[in-house]
Amino acid sequence: MPDPAPRQxxxxxxxxxxxxxKTLTGPVVFVALLIIWEAGSRLGWIxxxxxxxxSEAFEAFRELLMSGLLWxxxxxxxxxxxxxxxxxxxxxxxxxxxxxxxxHIRAGLLPLVSAIFPIPKIAxxxxxxxxxxxxxxxxxxxxxxxxxxxxxxxxxxGVDNVDRSLxxxxxxxxxxxxSIVIKIILPGALPAILSGFRISASIAIIxxxxxxxxxxxxxxxxxxxxxxxxxxxxxxxxxxxxxSMMGLSVSWLIGRVEKALLRWR
Amino acid sequence: MDLSLENINHSYGDLTVxxxxxxxxxxxxIVCIIGPxxxxxxxLLRLIGGxxxxxxxxxxxxxxxxxxxxxxxxFIFQDFALLPWRTVEGNVSLVxxxxxxxxxxxxRIITDVLTRTNLISFKEAFPRQLSGGMKQRVAIARAxxxxxxxxLMDEPLSALDSQTRELLMDDxxxxxxxENFTACYVTHNLAEAVRLGHKIVVLSRRPGQIxxxxxxxxxxxxxxxxxxELDARQRHLWGLLRDEALVADxxxxxx
Numbered sequence: 322m323p324d325p326a327p328r329q330x331x332x333x334x335x336x337x338x339x340x341x342x343k344t345l346t347g348p349v350v351f352v353a354l355l356i357i358w359e360a361g362s363r364l365g366w367i368x369x370x371x372x373x374x375x376s377e378a379f380e381a382f383r384e385l386l387m388s389g390l391l392w393x394x395x396x397x398x399x400x401x402x403x404x405x406x407x408x409x410x411x412x413x414x415x416x417x418x419x420x421x422x423x424x425h426i427r428a429g430l431l432p433l434v435s436a437i438f439p440i441p442k443i444a445x446x447x448x449x450x451x452x453x454x455x456x457x458x459x460x461x462x463x464x465x466x467x468x469x470x471x472x473x474x475x476x477x478x479g480v481d482n483v484d485r486s487l488x489x490x491x492x493x494x495x496x497x498x499x500s501i502v503i504k505i506i507l508p509g510a511l512p513a514i515l516s517g518f519r520i521s522a523s524i525a526i527i528x529x530x531x532x533x534x535x536x537x538x539x540x541x542x543x544x545x546x547x548x549x550x551x552x553x554x555x556x557x558x559x560x561x562x563x564x565s566m567m568g569l570s571v572s573w574l575i576g577r578v579e580k581a582l583l584r585w586r
Numbered sequence: 587m588d589l590s591l592e593n594i595n596h597s598y599g600d601l602t603v604x605x606x607x608x609x610x611x612x613x614x615x616i617v618c619i620i621g622p623x624x625x626x627x628x629x630l631l632r633l634i635g636g637x638x639x640x641x642x643x644x645x646x647x648x649x650x651x652x653x654x655x656x657x658x659x660x661f662i663f664q665d666f667a668l669l670p671w672r673t674v675e676g677n678v679s680l681v682x683x684x685x686x687x688x689x690x691x692x693x694r695i696i697t698d699v700l701t702r703t704n705l706i707s708f709k710e711a712f713p714r715q716l717s718g719g720m721k722q723r724v725a726i727a728r729a730x731x732x733x734x735x736x737x738l739m740d741e742p743l744s745a746l747d748s749q750t751r752e753l754l755m756d757d758x759x760x761x762x763x764x765e766n767f768t769a770c771y772v773t774h775n776l777a778e779a780v781r782l783g784h785k786i787v788v789l790s791r792r793p794g795q796i797x798x799x800x801x802x803x804x805x806x807x808x809x810x811x812x813x814x815e816l817d818a819r820q821r822h823l824w825g826l827l828r829d830e831a832l833v834a835d836x837x838x839x840x841x
Contacts, residue, residue, distance in 0.1 A: 490667035493635055494681040494732065495657050504680060508671045585671040585712050 370554070378558035385544075385559060395563070397539040398529060401457065402567075405464025406525045410518065413469045417476025421510070422502065427477070438470040443531045450536075460532040467528040468521040475517020479510030512586070515579050522571045530564060541567070587649045587658065587735040587768070588612050589634065594643035596629060602793035603629050607643070609787060609796065611736065616762065616769045616806075618779040621789030622827060622834035627772045628740055630794065634770060635659045635738045651735040656685050660734035664741040666721040668713040668728075674700070675709040678728045685732075695731050703727040703757075719750035723757070737769040743778060755781055759806045776823050780816045781809050788823060791830040798826055 355375050361367040362374030369377070385391045419426045420434070442463050449459040449466075483506050491501040533542025541563050548556035594607040603626035611617045611634075619627050632638040634645050636659060651658035668677050675696055682692045700706040703723050713721055722742060729737060743751045755778065761767065762782075773779055779786050786800040802819060809816060 486663060486665055486667050487669060489637060490661070490663060491680075493637055493659075493661040494728075496681070496684050500684050504683075505669065508669070511671075583671075585714070 370552075373555040373558060375558075377555040378562065381553070381555040382559040382562065385556070390544075391563075393539050394541050394544045397537070398533065398541045398567075401460050401464060401532070401540070402525055402529050405461045405529070406468050406522060408461070409465040409468025409525070410472050410521065412465070413472025413521070414476050414514065416469070417473040417514075418480065418502075418507075420473065421477040421480025422506070431477075434470060434473050438474065442467040442528055443535075446532060446535055455536060460529070460537065463532045464525050464528050467524045471521045471524060472514075472517055475520070476510065476514050479513025479517070480506055482513060483509035512579075512583060515575065515582070519572060519575050522575065523568060526564065526568055526571070587647055587651045589736060589770075590646045590648055591634065592644055592646065594630070594633060594640045594645070596626070596633060596638070596640050596642075597793075604633075604640075605793040605795050607794070607796060609799075611768065611770055613649075613735075613768050614766045615784045616771055616782050618771045618773060618783030618786045619789060620773060620776065620779050620786060620823065620827065621794060622791050622831040623774060624834055624837070625789045625791055625830075626794035627774075627789060630789075631661075631738050631740050631770060631772050634736075635661055637661075647735075652733065655733045655735050657681070657732035658735040660729045660732055660737055662722075662725050662729050662737060662739045662742045664744050666713075666718075666725045666745070668721055668724060670713050672712075673709065674705060674711050674713075674716075674724050674727075677713070677724060678731050681728055681732055699727040699731045702730065717750070718746045719754055722746065722754060726757075726761075735768065737767055739769055739771045741773055742771075744773070744775065751778075756810070758782060759810070763807055776820050776827070779823065780820045782806065786823065788826050791834050 358367070358372075359375050362369065362372070362377075367374075382391075385394075416430065416434075420430055421427075445466065446459060446463050449462045453459045453462050487505050487509065488501060491505050496504075529540075530542035530545070533540035534546045537543040541560055545557055545560035545564075548554070548560060589611040591607055591609040591611075594604055595602070596604040607630065609617070619630060621627050629638065633640050636645075647658070669680060672680060678696045678699060679692060682695060687695070696709075697706065700709055703726060705720070705723055705727055708716065708720065708724075713724070716724065722745075725742075743754055746754065759782070762769075771778075771782055780802065783802060784806075786802065788797045788800070789795065790797045800819065800823065802816070804812060804816070
């Protein structure tokens with residue numbers, strides 16, 4: 322009888338390169354870092370002048386909260402952020418739609434947008450001060466300009482990417498052009514527009530702080546600047562933590578809006 | 587309402603895609619257009635539906651569209667063209683919203699077409715929840731909702747698997763039996779053409795010209811069971827197409 326042919330299991334070589342959600346890892350890393358940092362400060366490895374302990378920064382935050390100044394700084398900042406971002410976004414969506422829909426407007430405005438977009442808007446702040454005054458005007462205008470350009474680019478990119486076959490479908494059923502824009506193009510561009518909002522919101526926060534550092538009595542940026550010039554690093558860290566929380570809240574809010582509006586995906 | 591195409595010529599730049607097309611589409615008839623890929627079948631359909639303008643020649647509507655027709659020339663697309671952010675109901679509603687209808691009229695029409703196409707229990711579903719066959723049924727319901735005079739079908743079954751295609755073909759035959767709709771049906775699938783076409787127009791390779799028009803008298807509802815008799819017709823059509831398809835296949839794109 323001949324020997325049976327040798328048998329062998331096929332070696333597994335798939336798997337990997339796929340992400341699975343690990344909900345606990347993030348908080349664990351964060352807490353571990355805080356503990357190491359705190360321990361390092363208490364054991365004298367980290368000089369308090371170089372970097373204050375997290376507990377000291379938290380203490381500075383508590384003082385700020387108790388003195389009532391937190392709300393003063395925060396409300397001043399949020400007011401600028403909201404007015405600047407909303408007006409920049411409204412104008413940006415309108416300009417982006419115009420550029421996305423009309424070849425003439427695109428040919429006329431797009432080179433201008435491309436030329437102004439890369440300018441750090443904070444460089445224009447002195448001009449804005451001359452145009453809009455040293456008060457709220459210049460700060461809001463800086464945020465408005467900073468928000469406007471990324472919004473324009475996100476919106477017209479979104480309009481460009483709307484499935485042409487859907488537009489052709491609308492035309493084939495005799496839909497009016499305005500209906501096609503409102504019911505087909507805008508919802509189709511919405512995912513791109515919302516991810517544009519994420520970018521413009523973080524740019525708005527960066528510009529807010531920069532503008533407040535140049536001249537403001539109240540505002541998170543002013544608070545951080547003052548802390549820095551007094552070498553109060555604990556207050557500085559507290560201020561930076563507030564900014565980080567602001568950014569996280571904004572991105573959480575946009576996430577909620579995305580979930581609600583893009584339910585169909 | 588009949589349609590009549592007279593001396594249609596069309597080109598994209600230097601590339602002539604259609605030349606000298608003369609064709610009549612009579613009321614109650616399904617006219618199938620077949621031809622090798624790139625022969626201008628879909629362009630011809632877009633010309634008929636007014637989505638493109640022919641360079642020369644005209645498409646005429648003869649007689650008035652039936653009373654109550656909201657959109658006499660109505661397309662059904664290969665890729666369904668449903669709005670992913672609207673439900674089944676919303677997708678049908680979309681094409682009615684620009685017409686002067688009361689909300690209750692609109693609701694009545696939507697309920698009626700969804701019932702006729704057996705979709706009423708899916709009216710809250712989003713397109714991503716539906717299979718390809720169901721999506722195309724929604725597109726058919728949407729097309730019926732505007733009471734078309736002529737359905738312009740651009741490879742409506744080509745994106746579906748063969749079992750679903752078979753089911754939908756039965757649906758279409760059933761629908762034609764009940765409603766006697768007029769259609770211009772573009773396909774590259776010969777089996778579909780002989781199952782659904784009263785008149786089959788064979789286009790040649792670019793520039794697309796009419797090579798032959800084949801008429802099939804057998805009633806649509808009998809064809810499924812008498813495919814053997816239709817086999818000769820299908821083979822004849824394949825004979826016409828084979829060489830053209832071979833050459834078309836080996837052509838460079840954008841040549």
